[in-house]
Structures are given as structure tokens and as C-alpha cells.
Amino acid sequence: xxxLRLIKKNRLFENFExxxxxxxFDNLKGRIxxxxxxxxxxxxxxxxxxxxxxxxxxxxxxxxxxxxxREAQGTLLGGDMFGDTEVFLKDKLIRASYVAAEDAxxxxxxxxxxxxxxxxxxxxxxxxxILATLAEKxxxxxxxxxxxxxxxxxxxxxxxxxxxxxxxxxxxxELGINRNEMAEYLNVSRPSMSREMMRMRDEGIIxxxxxxxxxxxxVKLREIxx
Amino acid sequence: xxxLRLIKKNRLFENFExxxxxxxFDNLKGRIxxxxxxxxxxxxxxxxxxxxxxxxxxxxxxxxxxxxxREAQGTLLGGDMFGDTEVFLKDKLIRASYVAAEDAxxxxxxxxxxxxxxxxxxxxxxxxxILATLAEKxxxxxxxxxxxxxxxxxxxxxxxxxxxxxxxxxxxxELGINRNEMAEYLNVSRPSMSREMMRMRDEGIIxxxxxxxxxxxxVKLREIxx
DNA sequence: AAGGGTTTGTTGCCATAGCTACAAACGCCT
DNA sequence: AGGCGTTTGTAGCTATGGCAACAAACCCTT
Numbered sequence: 001x002x003x004l005r006l007i008k009k010n011r012l013f014e015n016f017e018x019x020x021x022x023x024x025f026d027n028l029k030g031r032i033x034x035x036x037x038x039x040x041x042x043x044x045x046x047x048x049x050x051x052x053x054x055x056x057x058x059x060x061x062x063x064x065x066x067x068x069x070r071e072a073q074g075t076l077l078g079g080d081m082f083g084d085t086e087v088f089l090k091d092k093l094i095r096a097s098y099v100a101a102e103d104a105x106x107x108x109x110x111x112x113x114x115x116x117x118x119x120x121x122x123x124x125x126x127x128x129x130i131l132a133t134l135a136e137k138x139x140x141x142x143x144x145x146x147x148x149x150x151x152x153x154x155x156x157x158x159x160x161x162x163x164x165x166x167x168x169x170x171x172x173x174e175l176g177i178n179r180n181e182m183a184e185y186l187n188v189s190r191p192s193m194s195r196e197m198m199r200m201r202d203e204g205i206i207x208x209x210x211x212x213x214x215x216x217x218x219v220k221l222r223e224i225x226x
Numbered sequence: 227x228x229x230l231r232l233i234k235k236n237r238l239f240e241n242f243e244x245x246x247x248x249x250x251f252d253n254l255k256g257r258i259x260x261x262x263x264x265x266x267x268x269x270x271x272x273x274x275x276x277x278x279x280x281x282x283x284x285x286x287x288x289x290x291x292x293x294x295x296r297e298a299q300g301t302l303l304g305g306d307m308f309g310d311t312e313v314f315l316k317d318k319l320i321r322a323s324y325v326a327a328e329d330a331x332x333x334x335x336x337x338x339x340x341x342x343x344x345x346x347x348x349x350x351x352x353x354x355x356i357l358a359t360l361a362e363k364x365x366x367x368x369x370x371x372x373x374x375x376x377x378x379x380x381x382x383x384x385x386x387x388x389x390x391x392x393x394x395x396x397x398x399x400e401l402g403i404n405r406n407e408m409a410e411y412l413n414v415s416r417p418s419m420s421r422e423m424m425r426m427r428d429e430g431i432i433x434x435x436x437x438x439x440x441x442x443x444x445v446k447l448r449e450i451x452x
Numbered sequence: 453a454a455g456g457g458t459t460t461g462t463t464g465c466c467a468t469a470g471c472t473a474c475a476a477a478c479g480c481c482t
Numbered sequence: 483a484g485g486c487g488t489t490t491g492t493a494g495c496t497a498t499g500g501c502a503a504c505a506a507a508c509c510c511t512t
Contacts, residue, residue, distance in 0.1 A: 066452055088354075088361035095365070115350050124341050127353070128314075134360040135314035139321070141367045148374035149413055151470085153499065179460060187375055192499045194461060210460085210508095226292050377500080379469065405490060418469045420491060436478095436490085454512090461506070469498085476491070482484095 003032075006055050007107070009079035011136075012129045016122070024122050028113045035100040041082075044097040048083045050108040057104025063096045075101065084133060087111045147186055153196045154224055156186045161206065161213055162225035171218065175211040182211075229258075232281050233333070235305035237362075238355045242348070250348050254339045260331050267308075267324040267332060274309045274320050276334040283330025289322045301327065310359060313337050373412055379422045380450055382412045387432065387439055388451035397444065401437040408437075 004021060007013055013021055032055065035041050041059055042048060059076040073096055076082060086094045088111070114130070117123045150156045160182070164173040175182060183190040200206050205221055207214040215221055230247060233239055239247055258281065261267050267285055268274060285302040299322055302308060312320045314337070340356070343349045376382045386408070390399040401408060409416040426432050431447055433440040441447055 085361045085364050088357040089365065090358060115353060119345055127341060131314040131356070131360070132316060134357070134364065135311045137364050138311050138360065138367065139315065141364065141371070142321075145367070145371045145374055148371060151413075151498095178458095187377075189500050190460085191462080191501075195463090195499085198461075377468095404488095415470050416490085417471075417492080421469085421493090424491075455510100457508100457510085459506105459508070462504085464503095465501090467498105467500085470496090472493105472495095474492085476489105478487100478489070480485100480487085 003055055003107075006078045007053065010053055010081060011133050012051075012053075012081070012084075012109075012126065014129055015125060020122050020125075023120075024126065027117055027120060028109055030107055030109050033106050033108060035104045035106065037100055037102050039100045041098040041100055041104070041106060042094050042096075044095060045093055047092045048087055048094050049092065049112065050110045051081055051084045051087055052098075053081045053107045053109065054078055055105040055107050058101045059098045059104060060101045061096050061098050084130075085137065088134070144185075153188060153192060154200065156188065157193065157196055157200065158205075158221050158224035160186065161215065162221050164213075165215060165218070165221075171215040173213050173215070175213065177211060229281055229333075232304045233279065236279050236307060237359050238277075238279075238307070238310075238335075238352065240355055241351060246348050246351075249346075250352065253343055253346060254335055256333055256335050258331055258333050261326040261329070263326055263328050265326045267326055267330065268320050268322075270321060270323040271319055273318045274313055275318065275338065276336045277307055277310045277313055278324075279307045279333045279335065280304055281331040281333050284327045285324045285330060286327045287322050287324050310356075311363065314360070370411075379414060379418060380426065382414065383419065383422055383426065384431075384447050384450035386412065387441065388447050390439075391441060391444070391447075397441040399439050399441070401439065403437060 004018055007021060008016065008018075016024070035057070042052065044064055054076050056078060059080075059082070061073040061076060061082070062070050063073060064070055076098065082096075082098055083094055086092060114126065117126075147156055147159065150159060160175070161173060164175065165171065177185065179190055179194065183193045186193065197206070197208065201208065203217075203220075205215075205217045205224075207216055230244055233247060234242065234244075242250070261283070268278065270290055280302050282304060285306075285308070287299040287302060287308070288296050289299060290296055302324065308322075308324055309320055312318060340352065343352075373382055373385065376385060386401070387399060390401065391397065403411065405416055405420065409419045412419065423432070423434065427434065429443075429446075431441075431443045431450075433442055
């Protein structure tokens with residue numbers, strides 16, 4: 001059954017066999033809820049007791065700011081989860097709202113049952129995965145703010161490209177995001193960013209075409225990125 | 227024994243009774259290690275298998291950046307812990323170094339034992355505390371970057387003060403940090419920040435003396451903070 | 453291939469905030 | 483009370499980057 005495929009894509013069930021997941025589900029008493037397009041799946045500020053894993057459809061995530069403005073915070077696709085942080089807080093208040101952008105099915109995992117699980121052979125594995133998920137999230141957010149802390153435009157751009165180079169090992173990096181998204185991620189204005197990128201191209205440091213960037217002067221780039 | 231007092235201060239042992247902690251320790255096989263002033267307690271980039279809880283003395287935390295420069299990241303006091311995130315990562319590599327600023331004693335909790343713990347009555351409580359610690363950290367980092375994302379100086383300052391007001395409910399807020407620390411937190415230069423604070427004082431929005439700030443015009447402040 | 457919507461490149465102007473430098477106030481310590 | 487180190491206030495200059503506006507290229511769709 002294809003639900004299994006999606007569940008296995010989820011980080012919480014990494015290293016689980018199909019059979020194990022089935023057994024686990026009986027223990028956890030997970031339930032599947034269907035939402036039709038436009039329905040609110042979770043409302044900011046309400047309490048949640050379960051981790052939600054999206055099985056089908058898409059959800060849009062957004063927050064309502066104190067002045068009433070809505071801020072989009074991206075889209076959830078099959079296998080993604082929500083509430084996985086908040087459910088472990090004391091107040092259990094979810095910090096964003098999720099709305100079904102198309103008909104969707106959500107698998108809910110009651111954390112209470114996870115914590116109360118007996119000494120099953122899978123309990124440890126599941127627990128490790130949950131802990132790893134949270135720990136990785138902390139590292140990821142920390143990584144994001146590395147860019148926010150940088151003050152100069154050139155430094156931000158260089159670090160983004162250089163980090164991608166370190167990650168891939170090639171001089172021909174691909175960012176996978178467009179200029180707008182890149183500017184948003186670095187928290188700068190797109191024209192200013194483009195301007196600086198062009199300067200760097202003029203100086204022979206990089207070359208670019210869409211989201212594909214060629215590093216021409218790695219030494220200089222590294223120097224700026226540091 | 228006073229070690230118990232410090233351990234109870236630690237977030238992981240919230241809601242634990244003295245007796246419970248003692249039992250727990252026998253199960254967990256925690257060990258206490260002493261470090262003398264100047265010794266490296268944990269080195270950036272090395273693997274750790276245990277959460278460290280500082281029992282006495284102080285540790286300084288710092289990271290070595292790619293260009294070799296050291297960046298101080300604050301001080302750990304009794305009851306604080308380290309490695310509590312990294313120990314749950316796959317690679318288990320600790321991202322900062324910790325050095326004893328004075329003679330120190332550290333209690334190590336092997337996470338392997340925590341995960342392998344049998345169905346003791348305390349397992350669930352400990353697990354909940356660990357999960358809550360990580361979840362709270364995620365929320366806290368997210369909160370920090372709210373300030374980093376803001377572009378205007380005035381907006382940053384106003385939000386910091388306004389948030390503190392929401393937190394305390396009073397118009398006479400106390401930040402608990404000096405100008406340098408405040409500027410560093412907001413990721414701006416101190417003189418520029420002071421300049422803007424003075425402007426806001428001239429406009430009758432706030433008044434301040436050291437880290438004590440009086441809100442004179444809450445309406446205007448809220449407006450700016452949004 | 454035409455056309456409309458989106459993404460990217462490009463420019464100029466200007467407000468903002470960084471930086472250096474110094475003055476003033478404060479807080480300890482003896 | 484004097485003095486030294488630290489924190490805070492203040493000013494001027496300048497580089498930086500935001501923003502609006504537009505041009506060019508691109509990409510679908512029909």
C-alpha cells in the first residue's frame with residue numbers, strides 16, 4: 001500500500017522495515033484524517049497532542065503576525081510533517097497555521113502513546129529518530145542564521161556559493177532556488193544582490209546563469225566567504 | 227549533597243525528586259569528571275556520546291571559524307549543559323569547544339543508557355524533559371532570528387522593547403543586558419543603535435537609563451514594533 | 453509565432469546605518 | 483577623593499544597500 005511508501009520517506013521512520021512500521025502503528029494507534037481543499041488542518045495558537053504526517057495532497061503553512069498580516073511559510077508535500085516540535089513543548093501551542101491547498105490526508109501520531117510505549121524493539125529506534133529530527137532542526141536553523149548575521153552583501157553571496165561548493169565538491173554549483181528566493185534567504189533586496197553578483201562576475205570571481213553558478217576564482221571566493 | 231541541588235537546576239531533571247534522581251543515576255551510570263583551569267573539556271569537531279552537565283566551575287564556549295579566528299559564544303555556569311543537541315545527531319560531532327575557565331566538574335550522562343533504559347517509572351519523565359529541552363531550543367533560536375530578519379534599526383529596537391513589555395506586562399522594562407550586548411543581539415553597531423534610541427527618546431516614545439527602559443508612548447511603540 | 457506572465461539584469465537616487473573617534477558619565481578600588 | 487577601566491552618549495563622514503523603475507530575456511500556452 002502506497003501509504004507505507006510515504007511514511008517511509010519520513011525522517012521519523014528511517015531505517016524501519018515495512019513490517020516494523022505496521023507493528024508500530026498498531027501500538028501507536030495512529031489515525032488518518034482526510035481534509036478537503038481549503039480546510040484548516042491546524043490553527044495557529046491551538047494545542048496539539050499529535051505529530052501530523054502528510055500522506056497526500058499539499059498543505060500551505062503560514063503565520064498571522066501581530067498586525068494581522070499573513071506571512072506564507074512554504075508548502076508541505078507528502079511525507080512532510082508538522083507539529084513535530086510544538087508537541088513536545090509544555091504549552092503544546094502550534095505556532096503556525098496549516099491549510100489544505102488541495103484534498104489531503106494526514107496521519108496523526110499521538111506522542112503520548114510513543115512515550116508510553118513499552119519496551120518494544122522499535123521504541124529505541126523511533127525515539128532516536130525523533131531526537132535526531134529535533135537536533136537536526138536546531139543545527140539547520142543555526143546554519144540559516146549564519147547568513148543573517150553576516151552584514152555585507154558580498155560576504156553573504158560568497159558564503160552561500162562557497163558553502164554549496166564545500167557541500168558538493170564541484171566548481172559548478174547549482175542553488176536550486178531563483179533570485180527572489182535567494183535574496184529572501186539571505187534577507188537582502190534582489191536588485192542589490194544582483195548588482196553585487198554582477199560586480200563579482202566583472203572581477204572574474206564567478207559566472208552565473210539562472211541558479212547555476214560557476215566558480216572562476218575559488219581562492220578569492222573563499223577569502224570573501226570567510 | 228550539593229551536587230543534587232545543581233542537577234535539579236538542570237532542565238532535564240525538572241519535576242524530579244531527590245530520590246528519583248539517585249535511582250536514575252544508578253541506572254544511567256553517569257560519571258563525574260574533574261577538569262582543572264585551562265583544560266579542554268570538549269573540542270570542536272570531535273565525537274561525543276554523552277550529555278555534559280556542569281556541576282562546578284565555569285566553562286567558556288567558543289568556535290573556531292574557517293579562517294582560524296576564535297569567536298566567543300558565552301559562558302556556562304553550574305547546571306548548564308553542553309552537547310545536548312549534538313549527541314542526538316548521526317555524526318555526533320560537537321560544534322563548539324569548551325574550556326574550563328576555572329577548575330570544573332562535569333557530570334556526563336551517556337545517552338546510550340538513557341535510550342536503553344528499561345521501563346522505569348522515570349524513563350518517560352526524563353524523555354519528556356529531553357524532548358522539551360530540544361523543542362524549546364528550536365523555538366528560542368527561531369525567536370532570535372526574528373530580530374535578525376528585521377531590517378530597520380528602529381524596528382529592531384522597538385520590537386525588542388515591545389516584546390519585553392508583552393512578556394512582563396509593565397511599561398518599565400528591564401533588559402538585563404548592556405548596550406554592547408543589546409547591539410550584538412540585534413546584530414547592529416552600538417553607536418547606530420544608540421543614535422536611534424536617542425531619536426526615539428526625543429520623539430517621546432521611550433526613556434532609558436542603563437538597561438532600564440520606560441515606555442512613554444505604547445501606541446507608537448507597538449506601531450513600530452509590528 | 454505571438455503574446456502574456458514571470459524571472460533576471462541594470463540603473464540612479466537617497467536614506468540608513470557602519471565606523472572611527474572622542475567626550476561624558478559611571479562604578480569600582482584603594 | 484582620586485584614578486582607572488568600563489559603559490554610554492554624541493558627531494561627522496562615507497559606503498552600503500534598499501527601493502522604484504524599467505529593460506531584457508525567458509518560458510509557457512495557445
